[in-house]
Amino acid sequence: MTDISNAQLVDRLKAAADNVSAKLGGLSDADVLVPTDLPGWTRGHVMAHIAHVSNAVARQVEYALRGELIEFYDGGQGARTQAIEMNAGHTAQEHRDYISAAFTRALSVLDGLDDAQWDLPISYRDGVVRDGALAYWRELVIHLADLQLGRGPETWSKEFCLYLIEFLSARVPGDIHLKLLPLALPPMTMGSGESAVSIQGMLTDIAAWLSGRTPTMGSLRAEAAADSVELPVLLPWPSAFAAK
Template sequence: MQPPVAAVIEAHGTLGRLVAGLNDQQVAEASALPGWSRGHVLAHLTDNARMFARLAEHALRGELVAGYDGGVDERNAIIEATAGRSAAEHRAELAAHAAGLEAAWARAVEMDWGRPVTFRNADLAATVFARWREAWIHMVDLELGVRPDDWPEDLAVHAIDFLLGRVPAGTRVRAEDVRRQWSVGDGPPGTVVTGRVRDLAAWLAGRTPAVSPVSAEGLPALGPWPPHPPQRPDRV
C-alpha cells in the first residue's frame, strides 16, 4: 500500500498553522492529556518526527536501528527535557524536524517503503501511517480548536483499522455516513457500535467525539492501545 506521505505533509502544515500564534503562557497550560502541558505534546510531536526520520535514514541504507537506544525511558526523558521550551522554540524545532522527516521520505522510491524498521516490527510505510495518526490525534490534545470532526475521512478510516483491536471479539463497528463496517475476530456476532466515521475513530482513540457512538447493549469497554511490538508472531 502506498503510504500517505502527501497527507502527512498536509497535516504538518495544519499543525504549523495551529501553533503559529501560540504564546509562552499557552504552551505551559494543560493539554487534554493528563499530566501533560501543551509543551509536552509539542515536545512529543517534535521528537516523534526526529525519531521517524532517524529510522527512515537508516532504513534507506539497509540498516535497522532502535527508535530510541534507551527505549521508552529515553523517549520520556527527551519529552520532559524539552517541554519547557518557549513557544518560538517549539515552533522552530517542530518545523525543522517535520521538514527533516519529509526530506527523508522524499528520498524513498517505491521499493523502499517495504524496508523493515524496528518501530512495531513493521516497514517504512508503517511509520508514515503512524505519523499521520500522531499528528492529527495530538492536534486534538493541544485543545487549540482542532476536533475529531476536522480529521480527514481517510485518516478516520485508517484509525479505526488500526485501533479495532481495542474492542472485544465479535464486536461490529459500523460507520453509517461512509457505509463501512468492521468486525473484530472470528467469533459470533456480538455488540454492534454505530456512529459517524470520525466519531467512531475518536472513540476508539480515547478522544471525545462530537456525537458519541451508540450501541443497544452499551458501548464496550476499550482495551489497551495496540501493543508495541505488535503481538503477531507471523509478522516478517
C-alpha cells in the same frame, strides 16, 4: 491496509505537518503551559512529543537506507519520557523552531524515497518504512487534536477515519464482536467474539472513541441484544509507541 499510494501518503504527511505548524503559529508562552486531556501532559508535552516522534521516524528511515535497524527512540522509552519532560517547558518559539526542524528532517527523507525503499525493514513493529510513515500520519493528526486548537476529531477526513478504524481493530477485546454503524455510511465489523455490540454515531466520533479521544459531534450509542449498554472497554493501542 489503506490503499493510498506512497506518494499520496507523503502528501498527507505534508498537509498534517502544515496544519500543526499553522496552529502553533499564534501560541504564546502561556498557551504552551495549558493542560490537555492527556493525563499529566500540557500542550508543551504534546509539542515536545510531536518533535520527538518526527525525529524518531526520520531516524528509522535514515538507518534503513544504510541497511541497519535501530530502536525507535534513541535510548528507548525511558529516554523518550525524559526528553519530553525536559522539553515541555520550552517557550512557544523554541517549540516552533524544534518542530519545524524535525518536520523538515522527517519529510525530506520520506519524500526522497524510491518505491523499493518504502519496503526496507525498520525496527518499529518489525515492519517496513511505510509502516513507520503511516504511524507518523496517525501521530500528527491525532496529537494536533490533542492540542485543542480547533483541529479536533471532527475535522478528521473520511480517509483517515477509515484507516484509523482498520488499524485500531486490534483494540477490540477477544470476547466482543463490534458492529459499527457510522451515519450515512455502510456498516463495519470488528472482532470475532461471541458478545455482539453495535455502536452508532458519526464516523469521526467512532474513530475518536477507538483512539481514546472524546467524540465531538454527538453521543455514540451502544446496544447489545436491543438494549442500551456502555461503550466497551478497549485494549491498549496496537503500537510500539502509542498516542499517549
